[in-house]
Amino acid sequence: MTDETFNVLVPPPYFDTVAARRELTAHFNASPSPSEARPKVLDSLKTILKNARESARTALEADGNGRRCASGLSLFQDEMIRLIYDYTVTHVYRATNPSDAERMAIVATGGYGRGLLAPGSDIDLLFLLPYKQTPWGESVAEYMLYLLWDLGFKVGHATRTVEQCLKLGLADITIRTALLDSRLILGDKQLFAEFEDRFRSEVVTGTARQFIDAKMAERDERTRRAGESRYKVEPNIKDGKGGLRDLHTLHWLSKYIFNQDVGAAAVEAGVFTPEEVQTFRRCEDFLWRVRCFLHFLTGRAEEVLSFEVQPAMAQSLGYTSREGLRAVERFMKHYFLIAKDVGDLTTILCGALEMQQLKTSPGYKRLLNPLSWKMRREVRQKTDFRIDNDRLNVADADVFVRDPVNLIRFFAQAANTGAYLHPDAIRLLRSSLRLIDDKLRHDPEANSIFLSLLTAHGNPEASLRHMNEAGVLGRFLPEFGRIVAMMQFNMYHHYTVDEHLLRTLGNIVAIERGDLAAELPLSTAVFSSLQNRRALLVAAFIHDIGKGRKENHSTVGARIARKICPRLGMTAAETELVAWLIQEHLTMSNFAHSRDISDPDTIRAFANIVQSPERLKMLLLLTSADIMAVGPGVWNGWKGQLLRTLYHETEPLVAGGHTQAPRGERIEQAQTALRNALFNWPASDVDDFIARHYPNYWLRTDLATQIEHANVVRDAMRSQTKFATAVKTDSFTAITELTVFAPNHARLLSLFAGACAAAGANIAGAHITTTRDGFALDTFLLNREFRDDEDELRRARRIIETIERLLTGKEQLAGLLQKRRLGTRGVEAFTVEPEVVINNALSDRLTVLEVSGRDRPGLLYELTSALSDLSLDIASAHVTTFGEKAVDVFYVTDLVGKQIVNEARQNALRTRLQSVLDPDTDPVKTASEPARA
Numbered sequence: 001m002t003d004e005t006f007n008v009l010v011p012p013p014y015f016d017t018v019a020a021r022r023e024l025t026a027h028f029n030a031s032p033s034p035s036e037a038r039p040k041v042l043d044s045l046k047t048i049l050k051n052a053r054e055s056a057r058t059a060l061e062a063d064g065n066g067r068r069c070a071s072g073l074s075l076f077q078d079e080m081i082r083l084i085y086d087y088t089v090t091h092v093y094r095a096t097n098p099s100d101a102e103r104m105a106i107v108a109t110g111g112y113g114r115g116l117l118a119p120g121s122d123i124d125l126l127f128l129l130p131y132k133q134t135p136w137g138e139s140v141a142e143y144m145l146y147l148l149w150d151l152g153f154k155v156g157h158a159t160r161t162v163e164q165c166l167k168l169g170l171a172d173i174t175i176r177t178a179l180l181d182s183r184l185i186l187g188d189k190q191l192f193a194e195f196e197d198r199f200r201s202e203v204v205t206g207t208a209r210q211f212i213d214a215k216m217a218e219r220d221e222r223t224r225r226a227g228e229s230r231y232k233v234e235p236n237i238k239d240g241k242g243g244l245r246d247l248h249t250l251h252w253l254s255k256y257i258f259n260q261d262v263g264a265a266a267v268e269a270g271v272f273t274p275e276e277v278q279t280f281r282r283c284e285d286f287l288w289r290v291r292c293f294l295h296f297l298t299g300r301a302e303e304v305l306s307f308e309v310q311p312a313m314a315q316s317l318g319y320t321s322r323e324g325l326r327a328v329e330r331f332m333k334h335y336f337l338i339a340k341d342v343g344d345l346t347t348i349l350c351g352a353l354e355m356q357q358l359k360t361s362p363g364y365k366r367l368l369n370p371l372s373w374k375m376r377r378e379v380r381q382k383t384d385f386r387i388d389n390d391r392l393n394v395a396d397a398d399v400f401v402r403d404p405v406n407l408i409r410f411f412a413q414a415a416n417t418g419a420y421l422h423p424d425a426i427r428l429l430r431s432s433l434r435l436i437d438d439k440l441r442h443d444p445e446a447n448s449i450f451l452s453l454l455t456a457h458g459n460p461e462a463s464l465r466h467m468n469e470a471g472v473l474g475r476f477l478p479e480f481g482r483i484v485a486m487m488q489f490n491m492y493h494h495y496t497v498d499e500h501l502l503r504t505l506g507n508i509v510a511i512e513r514g515d516l517a518a519e520l521p522l523s524t525a526v527f528s529s530l531q532n533r534r535a536l537l538v539a540a541f542i543h544d545i546g547k548g549r550k551e552n553h554s555t556v557g558a559r560i561a562r563k564i565c566p567r568l569g570m571t572a573a574e575t576e577l578v579a580w581l582i583q584e585h586l587t588m589s590n591f592a593h594s595r596d597i598s599d600p601d602t603i604r605a606f607a608n609i610v611q612s613p614e615r616l617k618m619l620l621l622l623t624s625a626d627i628m629a630v631g632p633g634v635w636n637g638w639k640g641q642l643l644r645t646l647y648h649e650t651e652p653l654v655a656g657g658h659t660q661a662p663r664g665e666r667i668e669q670a671q672t673a674l675r676n677a678l679f680n681w682p683a684s685d686v687d688d689f690i691a692r693h694y695p696n697y698w699l700r701t702d703l704a705t706q707i708e709h710a711n712v713v714r715d716a717m718r719s720q721t722k723f724a725t726a727v728k729t730d731s732f733t734a735i736t737e738l739t740v741f742a743p744n745h746a747r748l749l750s751l752f753a754g755a756c757a758a759a760g761a762n763i764a765g766a767h768i769t770t771t772r773d774g775f776a777l778d779t780f781l782l783n784r785e786f787r788d789d790e791d792e793l794r795r796a797r798r799i800i801e802t803i804e805r806l807l808t809g810k811e812q813l814a815g816l817l818q819k820r821r822l823g824t825r826g827v828e829a830f831t832v833e834p835e836v837v838i839n840n841a842l843s844d845r846l847t848v849l850e851v852s853g854r855d856r857p858g859l860l861y862e863l864t865s866a867l868s869d870l871s872l873d874i875a876s877a878h879v880t881t882f883g884e885k886a887v888d889v890f891y892v893t894d895l896v897g898k899q900i901v902n903e904a905r906q907n908a909l910r911t912r913l914q915s916v917l918d919p920d921t922d923p924v925k926t927a928s929e930p931a932r933a
Helices: 018-030 034-063 067-090 098-102 136-149 161-169 173-180 189-204 208-226 246-257 264-268 274-300 310-316 327-355 362-368 370-381 407-415 423-430 445-454 460-470 472-475 495-511 521-527 533-542 553-567 572-583 587-594 601-611 613-628 639-656 663-677 683-692 693-701 703-718 747-757 789-807 813-820 861-868 904-919
Strands: 106-107 122-128 154-160 184-188 385-388 391-393 726-730 735-743 761-766 777-785 836-840 847-854 874-880 883-893
Touching: 018 034, 018 067, 018 683, 034 067, 034 136, 067 106, 067 136, 067 274, 067 693, 098 407, 106 189, 106 847, 122 136, 122 161, 122 189, 136 495, 136 613, 136 683, 136 777, 154 161, 154 327, 154 703, 154 883, 161 173, 161 189, 173 189, 173 208, 173 246, 184 189, 189 572, 208 327, 246 264, 246 274, 246 327, 264 274, 274 327, 274 472, 274 533, 310 327, 310 904, 327 460, 362 789, 370 587, 385 572, 385 883, 391 407, 407 423, 407 445, 407 472, 423 460, 445 460, 445 533, 445 553, 445 874, 460 472, 460 495, 495 521, 521 613, 521 639, 521 726, 533 553, 533 613, 572 613, 587 601, 587 613, 587 874, 601 613, 601 639, 613 639, 639 663, 639 693, 639 703, 663 683, 703 735, 726 789, 735 747, 735 789, 747 777, 747 789, 747 813, 836 904, 847 904, 861 874, 861 883, 861 904
Parallel strands: 122 154
Antiparallel strands: 106 122, 106 184, 385 391, 726 735, 735 777, 761 777, 761 874, 836 847, 847 883, 874 883
């Protein structure tokens, strides 16, 4: 069968079934036996499959209709199975008793049973029998399955009688769900009808509540595994929150209760409105479009919209750059708005089922809360709201028209009573959004209620999230509405902008409650002395509201704050404080993680910006909450310690020279704490370790790390070696810490970085320490590669072995690097403009080099090698990574300890570092070998 036999533009099933049967028969007739005919049959089927997928892709690119594509692929699959079955029973395994063939039914189940298949979807088949499997039936099923597997299909299959199906359906919810979508492909119609009737009467009837509870629990577990937020910037379009599986869940519940897909029966039962059914179809169409394009683009059953594929997907789907957003950001914003709609439908369905007592209500825990019940009695006495079955509802359909302030007041009542939101009220809210106009936005009472909600001591994050999901928040604050569902196309931020802001607000309240005392001890301690809590919470809520514009988002955000805050009823002083916090919300992090905070000049510069103890406390709290809200693993102990050190170093300057903990006292406290922790050590060993370190070590290193360092150094001293290491890994933060103790020399940092690059390890950060006696004690933070701790520790030990071989001259670094293909997962999708800044004003003694560009394994090695080649001495290095962007700051001098002031030398330095950062430059360079340690 040639490629021309089936034109790629034919409609589903994309091939001529009659011609295909003739060709397979010809192969059989021309061969001595079925086994010898099989390779030719398989080749013909492969050609059919190839042409069918080309036809499906061509049609999808032409009309963009993903659901039509999925339906067409399912129809093709049906015809392919019929073709294989006909060939099998006609030529390979003819039935000796015709009744055997007549009593078999081949049934599509699961997603295939719904009649929708993505290009890479699994095929779920049930060979349905009226009685125990016959040898003939077993042979037919086996032959068909092997052909399908050889064609590359992933086939899930089962051979069962009707009785077995019913028994397993009752016992196993997963099997019951798959059988719910059973669809006859070919075979005995009467047998299949018997199965359908008995399945509905003996399995489904009377078990709706059990099934609904099980499916919702399954959904909760699935979204927990995939990530609780539907606004993760690399979403799983199938299993993620707001993805296709959530729509499947709605379909299953509707099929179970009404014996049909989401549609007329659900509307008639009051579960959904006609508009919500249309929303279901619109979401389904979009997600199938994205999924089919994604499978075709990647050539596999890929379900994650990773950074690598997002730009190509945006281009394939026809998005263009507009209104300050790149095409990829507009595509992803559309995706997140669809995910939000899917979440809304799920919420409405759950509420409707609870109203009809089909689903176990989650509100029973509130029975023990007398305050909640008291508030609810008060709500019942009001005319505008009422409590229905533990859910806050409206008294009548005119409640928002009568008083638009109720659109804000409703959420305050929900927060006060702790009640869930009634689906009828949510529907009315969404249909009343047009009532939110400039008059309501400037209504003093509405703004007062909103500000109280935002700054409440309970759970303002949840209240504002409910407002956001309902569409009220973005209408009431149009500036916030602009960043709803907005993603930032970078690897640093894990969530959309609005989700990040809500999480930052939640973190501030969690700090206040003491929930984050272990991770943020200083922030927790200073919160109680804060004088302007309200300004801090407002700043946390809107600190990134200026994103998505050409101007610096901090500057735009400060300008927006000066507009929003007076409207909310905040004083002029509060407004300026909020604007200042937003303008400077990145400053403390930049100083702590990219500057030498042991340098007095650095501390003075930061103090000049902060100016007051109150601002210092507020900036510490906002910075910590902001970083923790970026995503899992972004916050770590090193960052916390550096922020605490910067705070303690700055506090005396902004407090007029007075502080509860002077520098010398804090150093002494740190050393005392170490002595207490190492109480079982000989005092002389502790004294030796303390004597090795400069004062700044005790200010910037936490106790746990000091203990680890002490053990590493003592092991080296006891074994009389000049090289020692320690490793620890944390699956939660996805970071592995590698500590190395070795004699210091000019190229040592470059050597360590090169060894990590040769092993394919990506350095996410580094903590560089030089001891008084000429040793380096450096800790590298490596991005975790393996899920299992043992595998990850094994990788770290390989890196250590590489470092040791390099130090002893047993291995050559240049050769190792040339064997390694450098590249970081996902970074190729991004463009980062290289930049080199040379600054002699930040330090009296040192030149500060700030180097930024697209990250890649080996970048730190190449940068430090270049500095060594230029005869520069690195006094300290501050390595940070913001997703795909590396920002490395080096404090350097020439070989006689002077700053780099010569303009020609600065130009040569800038040119060399720019050549390292240039993404078009081959990253693997031949480097001079470091001196032997």
